[in-house]
Amino acid sequence: MQGLILIVEDETDLAATLEYNLQREGYLTRLAATGQGGVDAANQDPLPDAIVLDLMLPDLSGTEVCRRLRESERTREIPIIMCTAKGSEIDRVVGFEVGADDYVVKPFSVRELILRIRALLRRAQKTDAEPEIVRFGRLRVDREAHRAWVDDKEISLTALEFRLLYAFMSRKGRVQTRDALLSDVWGIDAEVTTRTVDTHVKRLREKLGDAGNYVETLRGVGYRFRDNPDEEAG
Numbered sequence: 001m002q003g004l005i006l007i008v009e010d011e012t013d014l015a016a017t018l019e020y021n022l023q024r025e026g027y028l029t030r031l032a033a034t035g036q037g038g039v040d041a042a043n044q045d046p047l048p049d050a051i052v053l054d055l056m057l058p059d060l061s062g063t064e065v066c067r068r069l070r071e072s073e074r075t076r077e078i079p080i081i082m083c084t085a086k087g088s089e090i091d092r093v094v095g096f097e098v099g100a101d102d103y104v105v106k107p108f109s110v111r112e113l114i115l116r117i118r119a120l121l122r123r124a125q126k127t128d129a130e131p132e133i134v135r136f137g138r139l140r141v142d143r144e145a146h147r148a149w150v151d152d153k154e155i156s157l158t159a160l161e162f163r164l165l166y167a168f169m170s171r172k173g174r175v176q177t178r179d180a181l182l183s184d185v186w187g188i189d190a191e192v193t194t195r196t197v198d199t200h201v202k203r204l205r206e207k208l209g210d211a212g213n214y215v216e217t218l219r220g221v222g223y224r225f226r227d228n229p230d231e232e233a234g
């Protein structure tokens with residue numbers, strides 16, 4: 001299966017053409033002819049893999065639909081291609097400001113639209129494989145922005161502390177020796193001793209506060225990041 005595409009378009013002829021061509025390419029489709037209908041259809045299970053969104057709709061504008069989809073956690077990540085009739089610079093800027101991922105200018109070729117959908121889906125799959133936001137109990141980490149939060153309170157980490165935290169979180173439940181951490185976080189040639197690892201882990205734990213006990217010390221071995229945030233300390 002190639003994916004489910006939601007088409008939000010009030011021109012029935014165009015909607016039918018898009019539906020026909022997408023299905024011929026192996027996509028599943030869902031149609032909505034109004035802005036509100038589009039928002040509703042975007043929230044239905046299964047969630048669409050991408051949305052083709054017309055700018056001019058009878059009730060809500062495409063930009064408003066886009067804004068609402070981006071505000072909702074459920075639909076935030078769905079790639080959106082905006083279709084605009086005017087193709088002016090202003091429409092483009094507005095489209096990107098409200099979070100559209102791409103756009104096509106009417107009249108567009110169906111071929112071009114399909115190529116762009118394919119590109120968006122490829123990009124989205126890549127992000128799926130390695131999500132930017134990682135959550136663990138009270139902890140939330142944005143690996144792209146290098147930011148971390150405990151209970152929605154941002155904690156200020158150095159670049160090194162961030163790498164250390166991320167190394168822990170990406171190997172939950174597994175023992176990590178000081179040597180392994182040294183080569184992963186500091187780099188193999190780094191001129192630091194295993195004692196440095198302990199110092200930084202200690203500081204990281206302090207900064208994490210109540211979430212600091214997710215990092216456990218295994219005496220004589222190294223460290224282990226909990227497999228489950230609610231686990232009892234061992």
Ligand code: CA
Binds near residue numbers: 055056
């Ligand atoms: Ca329209």
